[in-house]
Amino acid sequence: MSHIYDTIIIGGGPAGLSAGLYAARSKMDTILIERGKFGGQTATTEELENYPGSIEDCTGPGLIERMKKQAEEFGTKFVKDEVLEVELDGKIKKVVCKKETYEAKTIIIATGAYPRLAGFKNELELRGRGVSYCATCDADFFTELDVAVLGGGDSAIDEAIYLTKFAENVTIIHRRDGFRAAKTSLEKAQNNPKIKFILDTVVEEAKGEEILEGLVLKNVKSGEISELKVDGCFVFVGYLPISDLFKGKIKMNDRGDIITDEDMRCDVPGVFAAGDIREKSLRQVITASADGAIAATTAEKYIEEHF
Known part of the structure; x- marks a missing residue:
């Protein structure tokens, strides 16, 4: 037995x-x-x-x-x-x-x-070196620095607002022009002077050797490629x-x-x-x-x- x-x-x-x-x-x-x-x-x-x-x-x-x-x-x-x-x-x-x-x-x-990966180039290589999946864990490492937040749901918007307590600037990057997040949170984010939005856009690549230095962005409508200099990238795609x-x-x-x-x-x-x-x-x-x-x-x- x-x-x-x-x-x-x-x-x-x-x-x-x-x-x-x-x-x-x-x-x-x-x-x-x-x-x-x-x-x-x-x-x-x-x-x-x-x-x-x-x-x-x-x-x-x-x-x-x-x-x-x-x-x-x-x-x-x-x-x-x-x-x-x-x-x-x-x-x-x-x-x-x-x-x-x-x-x-x-x-x-x-x-x-x-955490669901966003799928951009070098995401895993720079995980823990500027690419993060938890604002509550890592926000204070980015005090007075510039960060990006990926996503358009509640967690992305809420975490972006939380990050403004630490970071100098927070850029929310979202692949669509509309958000799934609660209206109250979204309005709060839109009224926060530290937060700006880049819509209809995906991250193609994370740049940096030892630590994250910037992101390569692509506009999904125009196909236009641009670069954004950031010290941190918080991924909240679920x-x-x-x-x-x-x-x-x-x-x-x-x-x-x-x-x-x-x-x-x-x-x-x-x-x-x-x-x-x-x-x-x-x-x-x-x-x-x-x-x-x-x-x-x-x-x-x-x-x-x-x-």
């Missing part, structure tokens, strides 16, 4: 690691499965000054290392494997991986999300949840975010979701960590009631 865990956590970012800590600390038999690098997006964030209490060594990798060690010390088992399939319906859940199959009474999904594994098995919105209640319960009993994978308004390390703690605590109560 195979070993049945109390909980299987899928994903090793802040939500998964926090769930691991809380579950193992509650004496739950806990295993965390991660296919790649522990930490998710946080592991790629060099400076992480907005996580409470993280002053010394406030890097993404440093924080993740401490979180993992803490969960490990309380007894969370860590496994590097790729999940191929999940069976969520039975009382005992099954997670089929490349190397092995695992069973548990509960599952916490913490697979996260990844986040994509890593949820393909769970499609058709669990309730999601049209984007593929998993829908939970405030206790992280999904619509399938014994299945919980935490962090960027779920439908939520703020995607930060602190909210992911909180989700993980809540999911583990709710999973513990579920086991007490059903087993």
